[in-house]
Amino acid sequence: MVETMNTLTFKMGLKNGLPIALGYLSVSFAFGVKASLLGIPVWFSALISMTNLTSAGQLAGITVIAALGTISEMLLTQLVINSRYFLMGISLSQKYDESFTTGKRLFLSAFITDEIFAVAISERGNINARYFLGLALLPYIGWAAGTIFGAIAGNILPQSVQSALGIALYAMFIAIIVPPATKKISVLFVVMLAAAISCAFFYIPFLRETISAGFGVVICAVIAALVAAWLFPIKEKETENA
Amino acid sequence: MPDTLKILLLIFAMAGITYLIRMIPTVFLRKKIKSTYLKSLLYYIPYAVLSAMTFPAIFYATGDTLSAVIGTAVALIVAVFRLSLIIVALLACAAVFIVIII
Numbered sequence: 452m453v454e455t456m457n458t459l460t461f462k463m464g465l466k467n468g469l470p471i472a473l474g475y476l477s478v479s480f481a482f483g484v485k486a487s488l489l490g491i492p493v494w495f496s497a498l499i500s501m502t503n504l505t506s507a508g509q510l511a512g513i514t515v516i517a518a519l520g521t522i523s524e525m526l527l528t529q530l531v532i533n534s535r536y537f538l539m540g541i542s543l544s545q546k547y548d549e550s551f552t553t554g555k556r557l558f559l560s561a562f563i564t565d566e567i568f569a570v571a572i573s574e575r576g577n578i579n580a581r582y583f584l585g586l587a588l589l590p591y592i593g594w595a596a597g598t599i600f601g602a603i604a605g606n607i608l609p610q611s612v613q614s615a616l617g618i619a620l621y622a623m624f625i626a627i628i629v630p631p632a633t634k635k636i637s638v639l640f641v642v643m644l645a646a647a648i649s650c651a652f653f654y655i656p657f658l659r660e661t662i663s664a665g666f667g668v669v670i671c672a673v674i675a676a677l678v679a680a681w682l683f684p685i686k687e688k689e690t691e692n693a
Numbered sequence: 694m695p696d697t698l699k700i701l702l703l704i705f706a707m708a709g710i711t712y713l714i715r716m717i718p719t720v721f722l723r724k725k726i727k728s729t730y731l732k733s734l735l736y737y738i739p740y741a742v743l744s745a746m747t748f749p750a751i752f753y754a755t756g757d758t759l760s761a762v763i764g765t766a767v768a769l770i771v772a773v774f775r776l777s778l779i780i781v782a783l784l785a786c787a788a789v790f791i792v793i794i795i
Contacts, residue, residue, distance in 0.1 A: 477779040495700060502708035507742055510707045512707045519699060529710045532742045536711075538735040540718030553720060560716040565739075582782035607787045615764075615790035621761040622768040622785035624743040625737050629772035631740070636792035638740050645741040671745035672738055679741070 454596035459578060463583020471566045471586075472593030478506055479594045481619035484600020485510065489616055493602040504564055504591060508532045509618060511668055524666060531669040548577035555580045556621035562587035568667040631640040637683035760792035 460631055479500055491513055503509050510530050515525050546677040547556070558579060567587055605613060610618065633641040640668055648671040652658045755761040768785040776784075 454784040465723055465777045477782070481782060491700075495704065499704055499707070503706065503711050505711060506737070507746060508707070510746060516700055516703050519696065520703070522702060523741040525703050525706045526710050529707050530714065531738065533714045535720050535735055535739050536777070538732070540715050541722055544719045544722060547719070556720045556792060557716060560719040563719070564716045571696045576742050593722040603756075611790060611793045614702070614757075614793055615786040617754040617756070618761060618764045618768070618789050621747045621754055622764065622782040623778045625751075625765075625785075626739050626772045626778045626781035628743050628770060630775045633773055637737070641737045641741050645744040647715065649745040650749045651735075654747075655769055668742065668745045669715055671726070671788050672741040675741040675745070676734050676737040679737040680730055683733070685733045686729075686730045 459582040461581040461585040462533055464582040464587075465468055465589060466585075467570050467584045468567070468589040470568065474566065474597075475590050475593040476597040476600075477621070478623055479597030479603070480601035481616065481623060482509055482596040483603070484605035484613070485601075485620050486513050486598075487602045487605030488613060489513055491516060491602075493599065493606070496602040497595060497599050501595050503531055504562065504594055505536075505557035506620070507624070519664065520663060523657065524663060527666065528669050535565075536563050539565075539611060541564050541573075543568065546572060546574070546578050547577050550579040550581070551583075558589065558628045559583050562591060564590070566590065637679055637685070640683065641675050641679035644678060645671050648674055755789050755793070757793070760789045763792050764789040 482500070483493075483496050486499070487493070495516075496513075499509055499512065503512070508529050510529050512525065515528060540560060543563065544556075551559070562583075567590060570586060574582075605616070608616070628638070628642050632642045640656060649667065652662055652667045652671065751765050752758055752761045755764060764785045767783055767788040771784050772781050
């Protein structure tokens with residue numbers, strides 16, 4: 452086991468969490484606007500953000516909620532979309548030092564996100580629970596606050612501004628997937644395949660009538676990722692950036 | 694309002710499963726995944742999910758197809774230059790807003 456870096460403090464966690472929090476403010480603002488456009492009340496959106504802390508999962512979730520989908524549809528959708536946290540949880544558990552008691556693991560695992568994971572995993576040596584708590588605190592507050600601002604703004608802004616903001620969250624998703632897709636042929640492949648299947652589900656009447664929106668995303672993502680993993684298996688190091 | 698109860702149930706289902714996905718490996722698993730295929734799958738899933746959620750939904754995100762398609766084009770083009778998420782989003786929103794008010 453690598454020796455614990457005693458230098459990692461709660462305060463350093465806060466400092467490293469601040470830029471994540473600022474990013475989350477804008478993403479969750481877009482989420483709040485989107486939720487309000489779907490007719491979801493402000494306090495529901497706030498509750499979702501405070502209990503989930505995940506952008507793609509929450510967007511898929513409000514789509515299921517707006518359509519009053521079934522519980523099993525919700526569970527399966529979240530299981531597939533958030534499956535990456537499982538991998539991150541495994542990686543993080545190797546970095547935790549002895550300050551991570553089972554109780555702290557139970558509590559702090561709720562704050563594993565792509566960005567918090569990326570910062571935590573990039574620290575040299577092991578990390579302690581104080582540092583992780585500091586790292587998670589501001590992003591959590593930023594995520595909740597941004598959602599509430601967005602949900603309120605979505606209700607009071609003029610129609611033209613609301614419509615313009617409706618594209619924000621999707622544009623952010625594009626900003627996430629395009630840079631790696633221009634660098635790696637395998638990511639470009641999985642992105643194009645998923646988009647193609649998703650469009651087929653939407654535009655082919657028979658498929659559109661039989662597959663609901665929530666399940667559609669799940670099926671597209673799993674098929675595209677299965678094919679990509681089969682055609683382009685990746686080496687050790689690369690998974691860390693997921 | 695029976696819908697309120699249903700929505701609350703859906704929110705708790707969403708929160709519960711998401712928490713379990715994060716909690717189980719950190720509490721119960723302390724070993725690394727060895728299978729290359731499984732690791733590859735978990736690596737590709739986020740990209741596949743984001744892409745499937747974005748297309749074709751983005752074309753209907755603004756209320757009219759023309760502004761949405763132009764907003765999408767702007768997002769795709771500026772994203773190539775690795776600008777931050779918020780800048781890409783604001784430029785796409787600005788493009789949509791301009792098309793709508795013209």
